[in-house]
Amino acid sequence: xVQLQQSGPGLVKxxxxxxxxxxxxxxxxxxxxxxxxxxxxxxxxxxxxxxxTYYRSKWYNDYAESVKSRISINPDTSKxxxxxxxxxxxxxxxxxxxxxxxxTVPYFxxxxxxxxxxxxx
Amino acid sequence: DIQMTxxxxxxxxxxxxxxxxxxxASQSISSYLNWYQQKPGKAPKVLIYAxxxxxxxxxxxxxxxxxxxxxxxxISSLQPEDLATYYCQQSYRTPRTFGQGTKLEIK
Numbered sequence: 647x648v649q650l651q652q653s654g655p656g657l658v659k660x661x662x663x664x665x666x667x668x669x670x671x672x673x674x675x676x677x678x679x680x681x682x683x684x685x686x687x688x689x690x691x692x693x694x695x696x697x698x699t700y701y702r703s704k705w706y707n708d709y710a711e712s713v714k715s716r717i718s719i720n721p722d723t724s725k726x727x728x729x730x731x732x733x734x735x736x737x738x739x740x741x742x743x744x745x746x747x748x749x750t751v752p753y754f755x756x757x758x759x760x761x762x763x764x765x766x767x
Numbered sequence: 768d769i770q771m772t773x774x775x776x777x778x779x780x781x782x783x784x785x786x787x788x789x790x791x792a793s794q795s796i797s798s799y800l801n802w803y804q805q806k807p808g809k810a811p812k813v814l815i816y817a818x819x820x821x822x823x824x825x826x827x828x829x830x831x832x833x834x835x836x837x838x839x840x841x842i843s844s845l846q847p848e849d850l851a852t853y854y855c856q857q858s859y860r861t862p863r864t865f866g867q868g869t870k871l872e873i874k
Contacts, residue, residue, distance in 0.1 A: 685864075693811070693854060693865040708861045711768075745809055751803040751817055755812035758867045 648672035650745050650757040658765050666734040667766060668745030668758050672682045676701045683747040684730045687760075688701055688741035693767045698748065702736055720739075769793055770775045770858050773866035781874045786842040790855035795835045799859035802831055802840045804851045805868075811854060815840065847873055 654666035666684075673680060681700035687693050697709035699719045718731045732739060745758040746766050770793035780786050789815045791801065803811035808817040816830035818838060828843045842849055850873050855866040 681857070685816045685863075687769070692867050693856075695861075695863040698861075725776060746810075748858070748863075752799075753813055753816040754803070754811070755814075755816075755822075760810050 648747060648756045650747060650756055652743070652745055652761050654761055654763075656762055656764060658763060659767050660736055660765055661734055663737050664730070664739060664743075664763055666730045666743055666745070666761055666763070667727055668729070669725070670726040670747075671726075673747065675699075676723055676728050678702060679750045682719075682721070682728045682747055683746045683750070683754065685744045685746055685754070687744070689740070690738075694741075695732070696732075701749055705729040721724075721740040737765045739763070741767045768862055769796060769859060769864050771864050771866040772856055773853075773855055773856055773869050775869060776867065777870040777872065779835045779872040780845050782845055782847060784845045784847075786845050786871065788796045788853055788855075788871075789838045790838045790840070790866050792859075793837075793858055795805055796859035797833050800831075800833065801856045801858060802829075803854045803856065804849075804855065804873045806851045811844050814853075823844075845871075845873070849873070 649671045653667045658664045681698045683698040684696040697719050716733045721728045742760045746754040747756040772791045773788050800818045802815040805811040819831045830841050852868045852870045
């Protein structure tokens with residue numbers, strides 16, 4: 647049974663970096679049949695896909711254009727987890743952030759518990 | 768980006784009613800359409816994937832249909848525990864995009 651456990655701060659100051667981690671159990675971040683995603687949800691933007699990392703003989707990343715200049719999603723094979731870094735945050739980045747596993751079908755079969763991140767001084 | 772439009776945005780129905788939610792894609796997405804249920808304070812949970820495949824463990828009163836640009840989610844007999852917001856999502860290409868949601872209330 648795949649489980650995703652998120653961790654990271656719930657409060658970030660404007661202009662600083664938002665950092666979250668998603669620990670994986672029941673699968674491998676290096677799996678050739680999964681992709682590891684970050685999605686956020688806010689009242690103003692709804693559910694917004696931010697990006698993903700996945701391994702298919704080498705590592706790949708895809709990012710949403712809306713955050714492409716500020717985002718980095720990285721795997722950590724030693725800890726079987728992946729992370730989100732979002733730079734230069736503003737109050738508009740306030741949202742609940744989810745990590746999610748996408749299968750090869752594809753759909754988001756497994757989700758983390760969600761982390762409310764507030765951007766405020 | 769592929770835009771996903773759901774209708775209605777909200778609906779109220781009685782226990783036992785048949786409920787249908789529609790999702791329209793801005794371009795053809797074949798059958799790469801998924802439906803999720805989200806209850807307050809929880810992460811979305813997949814109900815239907817690939818337009819019409821029922822996720823394991825999901826009650827059979829949920830069903831999905833459609834292809835191309837028009838899709839529907841049907842609840843054949845509404846139950847009190849179906850109070851939630853429902854989202855469609857396309858997985859045809861990146862960026863993955865979601866509908867704006869349909870909030871389902873029980874009369």
